[in-house]
Amino acid sequence: MKCRCVAATVIWCLFLDAALAAQAPARPPMAGFEQKKPAVGEPLPEVRLFNAAGQEVNLSSLRGQYTVLVFGCLT
């Protein structure tokens, strides 16, 4: 659980198959996360952010195909 937010873990979350997932430690649920926005069925919020080159983009630009968003950080 200590390394739940290490980038490697996050990338693994995107890449690995069931075998590794089964070895992952159980993660604690977040208080009230399901009740927080955006709920399932709601549109993406209009939020600005940056691409890796530092250019500003808007979340709405991600429409047009199925998209997976995963949050994480170096620690």
Next chain:
Amino acid sequence: MYRDYAPLGVKFHYIYKALAHPEINGYVSPFTIEERLQHVAIAKAQLGSQIDWLCDTMTNDLKHAFGDAPNSEFVIDPAGTVVRKRAWSDPLALRKDLESLVGAVAQPTRVEDLKLPSISPARQAAKEVVPRLRLPGQFAPVVTSPMLTESEVPFYVKLRVEADSDLLRQGKGRLYLGFFLDPIYQVHWNNRAEPMSFEIQAAADTRISPAQGQGPKVSLAADSDPREFVVDVELADRSVPLTVTVRYVACDDAETFCLPVAQSYSITLQADRDGGNRRSAMPAAPPASADMSSRMRQRVLSFDKDHDGIVQLADVPDRMRQFLQAADANHDGAIDGDELRTLRPPPGGPPRPKQKRSPSPPP
């Protein structure tokens, strides 16, 4: 997952956000978007990532808009509607999501099919030279604003400020000041120069002791350990921020520069919900009794009404609530995750339920 579903038109974005656990691998919270983008570049390079990376703003707009979880996961449909969400990224569940939404792939990628690089933490000068400070009790990060425009050079050293619950609630308590070298600048403490020093300025009637300090004199020529201090504070006016000024000599590891730096911060005694939790990176406090801690956690968890691992303070008895309020580091009115894991019995043992008196036998 990317390898299997990108060819089917699914886009994957990794969203880089505020550090959840500053100090792990030496990384400290960035002060500017340029520094956060540098974190992204480091992570991309170290991991050999193929997916697109996006970076949250320094005001953490995206993190707030998506529920503030450290490693959450969302699936968006082509119309831009959220069709799946979970608090913690789960590759098994995500694969099932994509199978139901897009279709199964004939040969799902296996772990051994990937050549994942291993992460090498940033290299720094000698560590474990200066003993770490063990904080007395629970501390939470407070809003710390570097005065960026007043400095002509980067903040090679970054200040992290935490307050204990007494200071946050009553305006009188303890304040932690941790000065950390930022590994992205590859600098070290120059121990041949005068040690770093700090001073705190505050409103006239605010008491701070000590209001200034100096790092230790270290015999080793260079090291990268944080310089840590705890000061007593009694605020006269909460609305007036404290100003902390730090002076140090910054030297890069390649020995191309060494320059004196003075930088300031404005400190507001208000919990910073984006400040992360560095307890996971700290050496564990010695448990007085592992068994006692375990029993106490079980006792606290017995009030977890919906069995989600989170105990609402409103659900526990008064006596236990008084004890748990001090452990509620992020002041969200609940004890969860790290707060529960680091729970320690108070002096005198864990809180006990009130014993119901047996009715007196009839005379």
